[in-house]
Amino acid sequence: MITTKERSVMDAHQNDSQKNVGTAAVEAASKLQFSVDLVEAVLYHLDILNKVDQHPCLRKGKHLDEALRRYEKLWLPLAAAHKDKLLSAPLDIEWIWHCHILSPLAYKRDCEFHVGEIVNHRLLSRQDRKAALEVSKELWLEKYGEKEPFKIHLPMGRELVDDNEDGSKFTSELKYDIRAAVGRQSLFYYNVSLPHYRDRQFITRCVLRYQQFLYLMTLHRKVFLVPCYDNDLVWHTHQLFPLTYRQDTERILGRVLNHDDSTDDRSPGSVLNVSYANTCKLWKEAFGENYSSPGAMYRGPTSRGTMSDFTTDNSDVDTEELPISVSLHCLALQTNPAGYKAKFSLLIYHVTAGTSDRKLIVELKGPYLVWTEEQLDKATFNMQRGDGLDFIMVRKSGLLGRKEEVADVKIESSAIFKHLVYRYQSNFTKEIEFESANCDNKLYVDGSVRAVTATQVLSLEVGDFGEYKEPANFDIQEPLQKWKEGSHKGCASSIASHRLLDRSGHEVFKVRVQHNVNHLRSSVHVYDAEHRLLTLANSVDSTQxxxxxxxxxxxxxxxLSPANGERAFLIKDNNGDWGVIGGRWIPGQDKGEGSMSFRIYLCREERCLYASLPGESGNLDLSVGNSSLDFKSGRLTTDFSSEVPQRLTTLLVLSVLTTLCVPRPKTWSPGLPVSTEATNHLCLNTSVVGRACGLHIQTPSNAYRSVNRATHK
Incomplete structure (x- = not known):
């Protein structure tokens, strides 16, 4: 009989053996060679997908129909006739071509039937694509003239047109159903659109996992293997070089590897579900590691077009006409002041739109050539659209110090307003060249802009949490159903509905906060006064x-750094992903007062903001841009903006992250005080926002997860 100790030794030897085998397999896979730089090509591929994503009209309806006609009847014959040239197609044709190529066997069959051979395709950098488009345009005009425009207008926006206005529909002679393929491929980009997919280190790992995927196919030639999104992105990229792909896969696998994306049913027991489970098993056996990879898993569908846009009683205020606050931080003059005998001044005037009125903002005197914030402390002012700035150089001459204007250069407000993005403070730098007497000059201006808009003050009216059956959708009109003891625990969620009221006590927004400890997830939903869903924030983990x-x-x-107790949320609105927010607890020194640290990535601006609780001044205001939420009282202040719901959601998510990450007493149970010696300064037990986010109830917090893991061990 084998003892427990002997069994442990045997298991350890077996694990070491599997690890060695897995390491050798990974090394063998990494030696698979490709005839194209797939890391660079992935970046080019994502550029194209991003451009197509901005034109949903290419998913269905008349624009898709016209793109299919132009591809089949015009582009394929042209590209086949000039196979010796590096060509690139207009975006509508490029998208149809893309979807066709992603079925390699069907693409070969259709090309050979219609034009006699496979038409090659290459992914190009932006610069190379631009040059190739010029070549293609010239050849196109030679062949088709002006009656067939090379580029056609493609409307932007999220609206989809379901069918042609005149009822006509192009009849394709291609055997492959490209319309159906377009429908499937339109869902792909969302799952690879987060910024880590453009990080070269991450892409390099994606390429390795694609090599492992192919290597696994050499071991199991008749098994249906299911890719994750990271190796699937590289697989798609490889296919977009059709001739190279055929040569590479024939060399590695002994055959052209086909790609079938028509199997998309992910329900339990489906072919895709069962095959994925089998792929995980075979991957683990071959490489000694889990197949699922952080940041590479299915994210679900985009939220684009599934919610409502924000409208308000203040909608008659034209945000485009609201002013901005401009602050000048540094000016530097590159010139030769010797000609002025160092007696010169630089005067900056604010010129009101449509008038000759101007107001002196600041006068800067030589012989200095650089003026910093100390000299520019008064150079903060408001501008309306259409206003301008005058930078005037004045020289003093003669015994009486007569002033003479030697240079005058203007900046239009549009050059400054463009730096204001999504109403957050943004920095700008301008380089201005101008001529003066006997001198060529350059003026460098560094400054910042922020919105100056009407302030809204909202107060949080907190509702109670209750145990409800998790709603099937986010329609607040559908009444919540109380969860009954004995029902499936996974369906039980703690849900509270809150109201945000204006100064008159009118409801402006309704907020729903939801926690499910069984599925370890949380969410925040924000609705308008008509109860239409405006934003949704879901907790996300290392699958995404x-x-x-x-x-x-x-x-x-x-x-995401789970090892540091970091948690994250993804905020979505009617235009798709709006932001990714991560937060974690930073312990204080010597078990003293700690703080919450937050990182807010704005998807559309591709930049990051940072916040903390308490703030730098020690207050309990959670601040993002021009919006703030008093953590203790629940008072929310923000300027008027179409993005109020997104800002509100951001502030509430920061609060929920605090609920999930802040330490709790080891003996804590629902209803007991939450504060510890390290968190007393946060006023957790009396915080209105904390109560609204679930500090006093059981949530999937780090403390709960820690206890849960210990219990399962």
Whole structure:
């Protein structure tokens, strides 16, 4: 009979043996060679997908129909006739071509039937694509003239047209159903659109996992293997070089590897579900590691077009006409002041739109050539659209110090307003060249802009949490159903509905906060006064976000560090992903007062903001841009903006992250005080916002997860 100790020794030997075999398999896979630089090609591929994503009209309806006609009847014959040239197609044709190529066997069959041979395709850098488009345009015009425009207008926006206005529909002679393929491929980009997919370190790992995927196919030639999104992105990229792909896969696998994306049913027991489970098993056996990879898993569908846009009683205020506050931080003059005998001044005037009125902002005197914030402390002012700035250089001459204007250069407000993005404070730099007497000059201006808009003050009216059956959708009109003891626990969620009221006590927004400890997830929903869903924030984990070690330092704005107790949320609105927010608890020194640290990545601006609780001044205001939420009282202040719901959601998510990450007493149970010696300064037990986010109830917090893991061990 084998003892427990002997069994442990045997298991250890077996694990070591599997690890050695897995290491050898990974090394063998990494030696598979490709005839194209797939890391660079992935970046080019994502550029194209991003451009197509901005034109949903290419998914269905008349624009898709016209793109299919132009591809089949015009482009394929043209490209086949000039196979010796590096060509690139207009975006509508490029998209149809893309979807056709992603079925290699069907693409070969259709090309050979219609034009006699496979038409090659290449992914190009932006610069190379631009040059190739010029070549293609010239050949196109030679063949088709002006009656067939090379580029056609493609409307932007999220609206989809379901069918042609005149009822006509192009009848394709291609055997492959490209319309159906377009429908499937339109869902792909969302799952690879987060910024870590553009990080070279992450992409390099994606290429290795694609090599492992192919290597696994050499071991199991008749098995249906299911890719994750990281190796699937590289697989798609490889296919977009059709001739190279055929040569590479024939060399590696002895055959052209086909790609079938028509199997998309993910329900339990489906072919895809069962095959994925089998792929995980075979991967583990071959490489000694889990197949699922952080940041590489299915994210679900985009939220685009599924919610409502924000409208308000203040909608008659034209945000485009609201002013901005401009602050000048540094000015530097590159000139030769010797000609002025160092007696010169630089005067900056604010010129009101449509008038000759101007107001002196600041006068800067030589012989200095650089003026910093100390000299520019009064150079903060408001501008309306259409206003301008006059920078005037004045020289003093003669015994009486007569002033003479030697240079006058203007900046239009549009050059400054463009730096205001999504109403947050943004920095700008301008380089201005101008001529003066006997001198060529350059003026360098560094400053910042922020919105100056009407302030809204809202108060949080907190509702109670209750145990409800998790709603099937987010329609607040559908009454919540009380969860009954004995029902499936996974369906039980703690849900509270809150109201945000204006100064008159009118409801402006309704907020729903939801926690499910069984599925370890939380969410925040924000609705308008008509109860239409405006924004949704879901907790996300390392299935969607990469670990810090998977990306380079430049790619760590959107990653997750579970080892440090970090948690994250993804905010979505009617236009898709709006932001990714990560937060974690930073312990104080010597068990003293700690703080919450937050990282807010704005998807559309591709930049990161940072916040903390308490703030730098020690207050309990959670601040993002021009919006703030008093953590203790629940008072919310924000300027008027179409993005109020997104800001509100951001502030509430920061509060929920505090609920999930802040330490709790070891003996804590629901209803007991939450504060510890390290968190007393946060006023947790009396915080209105904390109560609204679930501090006093059982949530999937780090403390709960820690106890849960210990219990399961």
């Amino acid at each position: 976000l990469p670990l810090p070690g998977q990306v380079s330092s430049s790619g760590r704005d959107v990653c």
